[in-house]
Each structure stands twice: as C-alpha cells, then as structure tokens.
Amino acid sequence: MSRNTSYMIDTIFIEKSARNFPLAKEVLKRFSSAQHIECSHYGEVFNRHGQNFRVQKNHPSLILAVKEGEFVLPAPVEYHVGGRHNYYFSHMLNCPYDCRYCFLQGMYSSAHYVLFVNYEDFKNDIANITKINSKDPSWFFSGYDCDSLAFDPVSNFVNHFVPFIAENSNARMELRTKSTQIRALNKIDVTSNVICAFSFTGELANRSLEHRVPENSKRISAMAKLQYRGWPVAVRFDPMMYYQNWRQDFSQLCLNLFKKINPAYLHSVSIGAFRMPVNYFRKVRSLYPTESLFVAGLHQKNGNYEYGLNIENELLGEAQAIVGQFVEQDRIYTMRD
Amino acid sequence: MLLHFVVALHCEAAPIIEFYKLKSIHNTLPQVYRNESVCLVVTGIGGLACASAVGYLAGLLKSDKCGVWINIGIAGHQQFSRGTVCLVRKVTELATGKAIYPSLPFSTRIPRADCFYVDRAEVQFNENGLYEMESFAFFKAAWRFCTIDYVHSIKVVSDNRLETAGQITHSIISSLVGSQLEMVDRNLVVPLCCIVENLRSETSQFDIELYTDKWHFSETNRLRLSRILRQFAALSDNQLPNIEDYKHCNKATEFLNDVESNLQCREIRLI
Numbered sequence: 001m002s003r004n005t006s007y008m009i010d011t012i013f014i015e016k017s018a019r020n021f022p023l024a025k026e027v028l029k030r031f032s033s034a035q036h037i038e039c040s041h042y043g044e045v046f047n048r049h050g051q052n053f054r055v056q057k058n059h060p061s062l063i064l065a066v067k068e069g070e071f072v073l074p075a076p077v078e079y080h081v082g083g084r085h086n087y088y089f090s091h092m093l094n095c096p097y098d099c100r101y102c103f104l105q106g107m108y109s110s111a112h113y114v115l116f117v118n119y120e121d122f123k124n125d126i127a128n129i130t131k132i133n134s135k136d137p138s139w140f141f142s143g144y145d146c147d148s149l150a151f152d153p154v155s156n157f158v159n160h161f162v163p164f165i166a167e168n169s170n171a172r173m174e175l176r177t178k179s180t181q182i183r184a185l186n187k188i189d190v191t192s193n194v195i196c197a198f199s200f201t202g203e204l205a206n207r208s209l210e211h212r213v214p215e216n217s218k219r220i221s222a223m224a225k226l227q228y229r230g231w232p233v234a235v236r237f238d239p240m241m242y243y244q245n246w247r248q249d250f251s252q253l254c255l256n257l258f259k260k261i262n263p264a265y266l267h268s269v270s271i272g273a274f275r276m277p278v279n280y281f282r283k284v285r286s287l288y289p290t291e292s293l294f295v296a297g298l299h300q301k302n303g304n305y306e307y308g309l310n311i312e313n314e315l316l317g318e319a320q321a322i323v324g325q326f327v328e329q330d331r332i333y334t335m336r337d
Numbered sequence: 338m339l340l341h342f343v344v345a346l347h348c349e350a351a352p353i354i355e356f357y358k359l360k361s362i363h364n365t366l367p368q369v370y371r372n373e374s375v376c377l378v379v380t381g382i383g384g385l386a387c388a389s390a391v392g393y394l395a396g397l398l399k400s401d402k403c404g405v406w407i408n409i410g411i412a413g414h415q416q417f418s419r420g421t422v423c424l425v426r427k428v429t430e431l432a433t434g435k436a437i438y439p440s441l442p443f444s445t446r447i448p449r450a451d452c453f454y455v456d457r458a459e460v461q462f463n464e465n466g467l468y469e470m471e472s473f474a475f476f477k478a479a480w481r482f483c484t485i486d487y488v489h490s491i492k493v494v495s496d497n498r499l500e501t502a503g504q505i506t507h508s509i510i511s512s513l514v515g516s517q518l519e520m521v522d523r524n525l526v527v528p529l530c531c532i533v534e535n536l537r538s539e540t541s542q543f544d545i546e547l548y549t550d551k552w553h554f555s556e557t558n559r560l561r562l563s564r565i566l567r568q569f570a571a572l573s574d575n576q577l578p579n580i581e582d583y584k585h586c587n588k589a590t591e592f593l594n595d596v597e598s599n600l601q602c603r604e605i606r607l608i
Contacts (some may be wrong), residue, residue, distance in 0.1 A: 010444050011426070035449055037427050037438065045438050052484045055442045055532055109438075204607040243605045285564075290539050295568040296603040308601075 009154075011035045011061035012114075013045050018064045021117040027064060027154060034062075041065075044245045046093070046110045054287045056111035057098050062154075067091075067116035071125040075141055078335050081195075081234065081268040083139035083172060087129060090145035091116050091157055097147060097178055098211040100293055101239055104145065106280025113151065119160045130170045137193075139270030140165070143176030149196075150179035158184035161313035166191035176236060180222040192231040193266050198223045200257065209241065209293065216253065224260040233261065237274035237323070237337055242297050242307055242317045251322050258326040269323050272335030273315045274298075275306035312336075338398045339530055341406045342377040342478070343391055343440040345471050348507035349410050350379045352515030356522070362397075382456065384474030391478035396454060401402055405529045406479040406488045409521070411495035411510055412452065415462040419500050422517040423450035425523065428456045428473045429466075437476050442532060445524045447584045452492065458502060467492045470478035491521055496522055543567070547580060552589035562589075565596050572603050 012034050018024045019038075030035060039045055042065035075086035093114040094104055105111075116122075130138045142148045142161070152158050159173070165173045166189070176197045185196065198219055201209065206216050227233045235257065240250070276284070278300060285294040298305045307315065316334050323332055342357075350370070359370035367390045370377045376398060380390035387408075412419070417491055426449040429436040451466035452529045453459075454473035462468060462470070472490040479488045493513045495514070496502040543566045545559070554562055569578055578596050585591040 011441070013438065033425060037451075039427075041439060044436070045440070048485060050480055050483075051440060052442075052486050052536075055484070055486045058532075059442045059444065061440075072474070079480045112440075117394055127591065174463065187552075208607045241607075243607045288539075289564065289567050290571040292568070292571045292605045295572055295600045296605045299601065 006269060007248055009034055009060075009062045009113075011037065013037050013039050013061060013063040015039060015041070015042055015063075015065045017066045018117050021064075021066070022154065023115075023117040023119065023160075024064045027062070027115070027117075031062070031153065034282055039063075042114055045110055046108070046114055048109060051109045052287075053105050053283075055106065055110045058297070060094065060096075061112045064112045064117055065114055066118050067121060071122045072129060072140065075139075075144075079141065081141065081174070081270060081333055084136045085129075085133040085138040086141065087138060088141040088144040088295075089122055089126070090160075091142070092146035092151060092155060093124060094145070095147040097149045097213045099178075099213065100211070100288065100291060101211040101241065101274055101276075102286075103276050103280050106165045106276060106283040108315065113146075115155055122165050123161070126164075126171060127168065130168055134170060137170050137172050139174065139236050141174045141176065143174070143197075147179055148175035149177040149181040149185075152179075152181050152184055156184075159188070162188060162191060162194050165194050169193070174234070177192060177212065178210065179218065180214045180218050182222045182226055185231060194230060195234050196223070196226050196234045197234040197236050197267075199238060200253060201237070201239075201241060202253045203244060204243065204245070205241050216256065220257055220260050227261055227265060230293050232267045233265075234267040235269045237260075237319060238270055239274035240271060240319055240330045241274055241293065242311050246315070247318060248321075250319060254322055254326060263327045266327055266331065267277065268331050268332040268333060269327050270325065270335055271316055273303045273312045275305050277304055281305040338371070338376050338404055339533060340376070340526065341394060341398075341400065341404055341479075342375070343380060343387065343394070343406065343408045343471075343475055344377065345380050345382050345387065345410050346356065346507075346510065346569040347379055348510040349514050350377055351511045352518055353377055356515070356518045365393075365397065367393060369397060370399075374502050377401040382469065383456065383470050383608065387471040388478035391475060391482070395482040395494050400482055401535050402483050403540075404483050404487065405526070405533055406475075406483055407526065407529075408472055408475040408479075408490040409514060410469060410471060410490075410492060411513060412467040412492035412581040413459055413462055413496045413502065414450075414494045415465060415498055417450075417467075417494040417497060419478070419494055419515065420513055420541050421448070422520065423448050423452075423467060423492050423494070425452045425467070425472055425492060426450065428452045428454050428476060428490070431464075432456065435473075437473065439476065439489055440490075443487045443528050445528070446554045447491070447521065447524050450491070450492070460501065462498060467494070487533060489525060489529070491517075491525065493517055540567075543570070543577060547577075548589075548592070551580060552586070552592055554589045558593060561593055565593060565600070568600055569596060572600060572605065 072089040378394040424447040459468040
C-alpha cells in the first residue's frame with residue numbers, strides 16, 4: 001500500500017436525507033463513476049455487528065450522512081492546550097490512514113468513512129457555544145474521530161470551516177492532522193484563531209506503525225510552509241509509544257522538526273503516552289493478534305490499557321525535557337489522565 | 338471449511354460441483370457436496386429453505402467465523418439480457434421495505450446491482466433491479482456464522498420482460514451459471530479467499546498440548562493461553578515459553594500470569 005493518501009473510492013452509500021445537501025452533490029459528482037447506493041440511515045452500513053475493521057480498512061467505502069443529535073461535545077478534561085472551554089466535533093468518522101495504535105479501530109465496527117454533510121448544523125452549534133462562553137475563547141478540536149485535513153480534497157472542510165471560525169473572534173479551532181494536505185489552507189487568508197496541529201511519532205514508529213501516513217520529512221515540510229505563511233502551527237506528540245531506542249528516535253525527530261519549524265512561533269506542543277479504553281483495546285488486539293505493540297509494558301488501569309507509571313513517567317518526563325531544549329516550557333502540555 | 342456455496346437448485350449447483358470437483362456427502366438433506374476446502378448446499382427455493390440450509394451447513398461442517406459464503410443463482414430483471422452476471426450490492430425485501438448491504442473489501446470487475454427479494458416468482462419487474470427469492474434470507478442467515486465482509490451473492494439474469502421464465506429449462510440454467518463461473522472465481526472467490534487465508538495464517542493455533550499436559554486449563558484459560566502464546570511468539574522470534582522456566586507454577590492461572598508478566602516487562606522492537 002502506498003504511503004500517499006488515495007481517494008480511490010468506488011462505493012458511496014448515501015442516506016436518502018443527505019442527497020440534497022450541496023456537499024453531497026459535490027462529492028457524488030466528483031465520484032460519478034463510483035457505485036452510488038442509497039440507504040435510509042448510515043448506521044445500517046456502519047454500525048452493524050460482525051464487520052471486520054481490518055479487512056474493510058483495505059478498501060473502505062464512503063458514506064454520506066446527515067448528523068443528528070449533538071454536534072459539538074465537551075472535550076475530555078485533560079484535552080486542552082491552555083483554553084478554559086474545550087469542545088470537539090466530528091464532521092467525519094474514520095480516516096484514510098491506518099495507524100496501528102489508533103483507538104478508532106476499537107471504537108467503530110466499520111472502517112468505512114462517514115462524512116456528515118450538514119456542516120451548517122455544526123456551525124450553528126459552534127456559534128451558540130461561543131455566545132454562551134462569551135467571556136473567554138471557546139476551543140473546538142476537529143480531528144478527534146478523523147484526521148482534519150487528510151480528506152479535505154473530498155470534504156472541503158477547510159473552506160467551509162476556517163473562514164467561519166475566522167469571523168468568530170471568540171472561537172478557536174484546532175485542525176489536527178497527520179497529512180500533508182495543505183492546499184486549501186495555502187489558498188485562503190491566514191487567521192490567528194485556527195491552529196494547524198501536526199502529530200508526529202519518531203521515525204521508527206512512523207515507518208512501522210503509521211501505515212499510509214506520509215513520511216515525517218514531508219509533513220515537517222508542509223508544516224513549515226504553513227508557518228512561513230503565518231499560520232499558527234502546533235505539534236502533537238500523542239500518542240508516544242514505548243519501544244527500544246524510543247529516546248534516540250524522538251530526539252532525532254525533534255532535531256529534524258525544529259530545524260525547519262521556528263519554535264518561537266509555535267503555538268503549543270502536547271505530549272501524551274499511549275492509552276486506550278479497555279473495550280477498544282481488546283477489540284484491536286483481536287484484530288491484530290501478532291502485533292507486539294499490544295503486549296509489552298501495558299497494564300489495565302482506570303478503564304484504560306496504558307503504560308505502567310514508570311514507563312509513563314519516563315516517556316512523558318524525558319520527552320518534555322527533550323522538547324524543552326527547543327520550546328519554552330509554558331507552551332508544552334502533557335496529557336495525563 | 339474456507340468456501341461455502343449456497344444455491345437453490347440442482348441445475349444451478351451442477352456447474353459449481355463440476356468446477357470445484359465436489360463430491361456428494363451421503364445421507365444429508367439438504368444435499369451437501371464438498372472437497373477439502375469448498376462445500377456447497379442445495380437449499381431448495383425460497384428464503385426459509387435457504388436460511389435453514391445455511392444453518393444446517395454451518396452446523397454440519399462446524400464452520401468458523403472466517404469462512405467465505407457465496408450465494409449463486411438466477412434472477413429476473415426488467416431489461417438486463419439473459420446471461421448478465423451481477424454482484425448484489427443491496428437487497429431490499431419488497432414485502433417490508435427493509436434493506437441490507439453487503440460489504441465488499443476490494444474492487445471487482447463484476448458489475449454490481451440492486452436486488453429485490455420476493456416470495457413468489459416475478460413477471461412485471463416494476464423496480465429497476467434484480468428479482469429473486471433467496472438472497473435476503475441468505476445474507477441474514479450467513480451473517481450469523483461469519484464476518485459480514487465475506488458474504489456475497491451473485492445473480493445471473495435468466496429472464497426479463499422479453500424472455501420470460503417459462504421459456505427456461507434446467508440445462509439453460511446450468512449453462513448460464515456455468516458460463517460465468519471462471520469469471521466469478523477470478524474476480525470474487527479468489528480475492529475473498531486470499532483475504533481470509535492471510536488473516537487465518539496469523540491466528541493459526543499453536544500446539545498447546547505441551548502446556549495442557551502439565552496444567553489443567555479451563556475453556557476460558559485455553560483461549561487466554563492461545564492469545565498469550567501468540568503474543569509471546571510475536572515478541573520472541575516465534576519461540577514459545579520454555580516449560581522448564583515455569584515449573585514452579587502449580588496452576589494454569591499461575592503459569593499464564595507469569596508469562597503475561599514476563600511479556601509486560603519486554604521492550605518492543607520496531608523495525
């Protein structure tokens with residue numbers, strides 16, 4: 001499988017109610033030669049029992065759906081980069097990459113992509129929340145159940161959401177990505193309240209655990225281009241994996257990264273050790289029974305599988321120290337439960 | 338058993354039996370044919386017969402979750418010409434409006450079409466899709482025994498508004514199905530079986546007798562043993578725990594806990 005993101009989608013399921021949304025029409029036009037199959041609700045395809053996430057990951061279909069219920073949700077307490085009001089939203093479920101440590105493999109029964117086409121409903125919710133929290137900025141994290149940018153040529157997410165956030169001075173949005181997909185950002189005006197956060201692992205982990213993810217060097221270049229244009233950029237070292245020579249690998253990553261990225265203009269760095277809810281972990285482990293990542297050093301604690309305290313302290317402490325050689329400590333956030 | 342064919346009629350089954358060189362299993366009703374890795378059941382017409390035959394076959398052969406199940410049969414269509422082959426992409430039960438959606442884990446050259454499941458032979462073909470009498474029940478039943486992504490239905494058009502079902506004979510049906518088999522094998526059966534076999538090779542069972550001879554393992558602990566041995570092998574260049582290193586363990590759970598602790602202390606190597 002190539003490391004470049006591929007949009008070779010040959011099957012699109014469309015909720016009846018999604019058909020008339022402009023975004024759905026755009027996507028269907030773009031993939032006019034794909035199979036278009038109408039369904040009543042995306043759950044008929046996405047939420048069924050007995051699907052194999054691993055098998056589907058090789059050839060996911062796209063599902064166009066209308067999101068119902070709550071559009072924007074409060075973020076977990078530890079999930080912040082200095083803001084007081086933190087929320088996340090998912091305009092999409094799943095992503096084109098295949099990272100072995102990803103919790104989405106355990107969270108969903110299907111690897112198909114779900115794209116919610118009713119962007120206006122998300123925007124209304126964002127606008128309402130920012131009004132309610134009018135005294136402080138509200139943070140909206142967009143790359144929780146997907147990669148914010150990897151699918152952008154199809155989802156057109158940047159063009160829909162970045163100008164909207166830019167108009168709303170009390171809103172902050174984080175685009176979190178492992179991609180090099182910055183074309184849309186390069187074409188629009190820079191806005192200070194949208195942060196482009198790139199997540200990285202060391203070279204070894206990138207090569208062996210992050211399948212289909214572009215190489216670190218290419219992503220660093222993409223990030224540098226954005227920083228050069230004036231976009232606020234951030235770095236996410238989350239999850240950090242524990243493996244032989246992780247320290248050297250991580251140090252080298254930081255050297256490569258901060259050769260191209262000016263730490264003085266970096267919005268933030270966050271560091272978190274690998275952890276996954278027990279149910280998700282068990283499911284992922286059964287999908288990849290010979291994956292050594294799910295064996296060594298992990299313990300069940302607080303409803304999660306995570307590294308023991310010694311390893312976690314070593315990972316977070318040392319990573320913080322290494323990053324601290326480049327970035328001021330007050331911009332480094334560690335994610336601890 | 339790797340591959341299960343489910344067909345309604347003997348005349349649909351005949352070319353498949355010949356293609357895969359299957360032999361009849363005596364004294365079974367419904368009739369079952371098999372070789373080492375492929376089996377076929379002749380279900381009779383209709384959803385109920387189909388669903389019960391799927392259950393029968395799964396029970397008879399103790400099929401595991403990793404089997405491929407394929408329904409092959411004839412269908413009617415408004416305009417598709419006789420002999421057109423289609424992979425079903427959606428089945429709607431016309432009586433209830435309920436629909437189900439097969440999941441195909443690769444691209445295929447076989448044309449795909451919607452299908453309508455009816456309980457009696459159709460002559461009007463009002464909707465634009467295939468009409469037939471088994472697939473909805475087939476999917477519902479087969480999904481109980483294996484992964485959704487491995488269950489598919491192939492339909493060969495036998496009749497349409499111009500060429501009615503009344504004109505069709507058993508030998509025409511056999512020839513319609515037979516003429517598509519090589520293509521179906523190449524574009525559906527082989528890719529599906531490759532996926533399943535690749536995954537099966539990762540979950541192949543280790544010889545656990547060495548351990549079960551020494552300690553008594555409950556069923557739950559046997560499953561845990563298989564998992565732990567697989568993990569141990571993954572971290573130890575395919576070596577298994579040396580029983581001599583664990584002779585101090587009096588019970589199976591002590592052994593399992595010890596091996597698991599041993600694994601947790603390892604550092605993984607990424608290449």
